[in-house]
Amino acid sequence: MSFNVTEINRLIGVRRSVFPKDYSGERVPDSVVRQMLENANRAPTHKLTEPWRFVVFTGAGLQKLAEFQAACYREVTQRDGTFREDRYQSLQTKPLESSHIIAIGMKLDEKKSVPEWEELGAVFCAIENMYLTATAYGIGCYLSTGGITQFAEAKSFFGLGDEDKLCGFLHIGMPKPELPPASKRKPVEEKIRWVE
Numbered sequence: 001m002s003f004n005v006t007e008i009n010r011l012i013g014v015r016r017s018v019f020p021k022d023y024s025g026e027r028v029p030d031s032v033v034r035q036m037l038e039n040a041n042r043a044p045t046h047k048l049t050e051p052w053r054f055v056v057f058t059g060a061g062l063q064k065l066a067e068f069q070a071a072c073y074r075e076v077t078q079r080d081g082t083f084r085e086d087r088y089q090s091l092q093t094k095p096l097e098s099s100h101i102i103a104i105g106m107k108l109d110e111k112k113s114v115p116e117w118e119e120l121g122a123v124f125c126a127i128e129n130m131y132l133t134a135t136a137y138g139i140g141c142y143l144s145t146g147g148i149t150q151f152a153e154a155k156s157f158f159g160l161g162d163e164d165k166l167c168g169f170l171h172i173g174m175p176k177p178e179l180p181p182a183s184k185r186k187p188v189e190e191k192i193r194w195v196e
């Protein structure tokens with residue numbers, strides 16, 4: 001097997017988050033989203049537990065997600081006294097700015113063959129595969145772990161049990177032609193120690 005490594009290095013190098021304010025509003029073909037999910041399913045997974053789970057919202061589904069997350073946020077935060085009207089409003093409208101949103105969950109293996117942190121690691125590998133696939137197709141996406149991600153009360157809506165985890169929401173959209181500058185990284189040399 002041989003690959004164009006120059007292209008692969010470039011793909012990884014130009015991968016970036018593209019946020020809803022920079023989406024054109026055009027719908028991303030479902031076929032691209034399917035390929036993103038297909039590639040997510042190829043992520044490494046210890047003991048082949050394949051812990052990733054996805055719920056894809058698009059079209060009228062985005063409104064359903066918006067209504068659910070706003071209601072869930074209101075219920076939980078009014079109870080604990082942290083409710084904020086601006087956050088509530090944003091949860092009600094934000095999903096409609098994306099073409100598709102993939103809710104990403106981690107399903108714990110019944111046999112608990114590997115520790116939870118390994119299962120989470122596998123899910124985030126799957127997320128990177130989706131990021132890279134989107135980049136290759138010229139599609140924008142970004143992972144959000146805010147909103148109701150940490151709310152235990154939200155899990156069942158996404159088909160997750162009490163022990164499972166909601167890991168975030170991958171927002172997907174057609175990018176506008178002009179995007180703000182991509183984020184930078186400090187040199188990798190600062191993060192490596194070679195032992196020979």
Ligand SMILES: Cc1cc2nc3c(=O)[nH]c(=O)nc-3n(C[C@H](O)[C@H](O)[C@H](O)COP(=O)(O)O)c2cc1C
Binds near residue numbers: 018142143168
């Ligand atoms: C685990 C994880 C959680 C993230 N959660 C959020 C989030 O809640 N909100 C957000 O704006 N970006 C979130 N991001 C995206 C980061 O903001 C983004 O990756 C970072 O700014 C670097 O930019 P880049 O992806 O373009 O390289 C998250 C990324 C990761 C890996």
